[in-house]
Amino acid sequence: MKKQLFIRSIVAGDTVDDIFVLAEKKVSLKKNGDSYLNLKLADASGEIKGVVWDNVEEITAAAAAGDFVRISGSVSEYRGTNQVTVRRMTCCARDGIDPADFLPVTAHDTDKMFQRLRRTVDASVKDTYIKALRDAFWQDEEFVRRFKTAPGGTKMHHAYIGGLLEHTLSLIVLVEKIAEHYTRKVGNYNGINLDLLLAGAILHDIGKTRELEYEYRIGYSSEGQLLSHIVIGCCMIDEKIRQIDGFPEETAALLKHMIVSHHGCREFGSPEPPKTLEAVLLSHIDDIDAKMNGIREFIANEDAEAEWTSYNPMLRRNLYLTGRKEDGTKGSEG
Numbered sequence: 001m002k003k004q005l006f007i008r009s010i011v012a013g014d015t016v017d018d019i020f021v022l023a024e025k026k027v028s029l030k031k032n033g034d035s036y037l038n039l040k041l042a043d044a045s046g047e048i049k050g051v052v053w054d055n056v057e058e059i060t061a062a063a064a065a066g067d068f069v070r071i072s073g074s075v076s077e078y079r080g081t082n083q084v085t086v087r088r089m090t091c092c093a094r095d096g097i098d099p100a101d102f103l104p105v106t107a108h109d110t111d112k113m114f115q116r117l118r119r120t121v122d123a124s125v126k127d128t129y130i131k132a133l134r135d136a137f138w139q140d141e142e143f144v145r146r147f148k149t150a151p152g153g154t155k156m157h158h159a160y161i162g163g164l165l166e167h168t169l170s171l172i173v174l175v176e177k178i179a180e181h182y183t184r185k186v187g188n189y190n191g192i193n194l195d196l197l198l199a200g201a202i203l204h205d206i207g208k209t210r211e212l213e214y215e216y217r218i219g220y221s222s223e224g225q226l227l228s229h230i231v232i233g234c235c236m237i238d239e240k241i242r243q244i245d246g247f248p249e250e251t252a253a254l255l256k257h258m259i260v261s262h263h264g265c266r267e268f269g270s271p272e273p274p275k276t277l278e279a280v281l282l283s284h285i286d287d288i289d290a291k292m293n294g295i296r297e298f299i300a301n302e303d304a305e306a307e308w309t310s311y312n313p314m315l316r317r318n319l320y321l322t323g324r325k326e327d328g329t330k331g332s333e334g
Helices: 056-062 110-124 130-138 141-149 161-182 194-203 222-241 249-262 277-299
Strands: 015-029 035-043 044-054 070-078 081-092
Touching: 015 056, 015 130, 035 056, 035 070, 035 081, 044 056, 044 070, 056 081, 070 277, 110 130, 110 141, 110 161, 130 141, 130 222, 130 249, 141 161, 161 222, 161 277, 194 249, 194 277, 222 249, 249 277
Parallel strands: 044 081
Antiparallel strands: 015 035, 015 070, 035 044, 070 081
16 A cells, blocks of 8 residues: 655645555634544655534544554645644554555665674674673674664654664764863873763663554554653663673663763653763763754755745744855755
């Protein structure tokens, strides 16, 4: 069952009769007290809002969030974005569905990214116990499969298949470029522990392999909603450490501290703020890469001829599109 119309190509005035993932649905009330239904529809190319004004109860009962649905309706522009006015919605069986039509995928080769990640880390890590922990994960075929496949998030950054690996490799590259500046001994400061920082960069988001579900849609698993990737990641590290005789308790605590603190503060979901130099640096590098990826993905979907992007609600600003020629068009990358 192949999709015919992808969200990225939909324009105001189109008539829609195709299959989408029902990413969200929410019943709301009109001013007169009658109900209507807000939808979020998704496929591999992006998301689009939908609204149901008529037969609300029947359409609400037709499918649950996460289901594949056939949508019939018309497209119009509302507050600067396209929106589907849905006349009919029916649930579709997963048999015959091609997941590639509905899941965005990294533009990079996951096998090559993973090989580069392994080469870089294998050449740099010296600590015997951290090597053993690294190998315990690399030798776990199911973990590696999920690690190469999992997205890096659902919305904010790297929200596509292979995004977790892409994000992790990006952090390793940044560690290579930045950490050397802080590894030098100055006075009583012994410098960053590079082995610990590299291990933290690899492991900081491994809980997302179980926090997220990504077979037919990108969303949260029940385990993820109950525990979060931070708690799951610490449990995964504990599972591997128990397989390594004599693993130092302090090293284990320092590694898990980087997991629990990498969001930077309690306000952003970290149980503890970073309290070691390695944790502070990891948190900042992680934030840089997440923000830059989110901004670049947002810009990539904007009008190629515009001088400014549309308003980004997460950043709470418009972005000026630099790198243009004098005639107002974008310059080529060089």
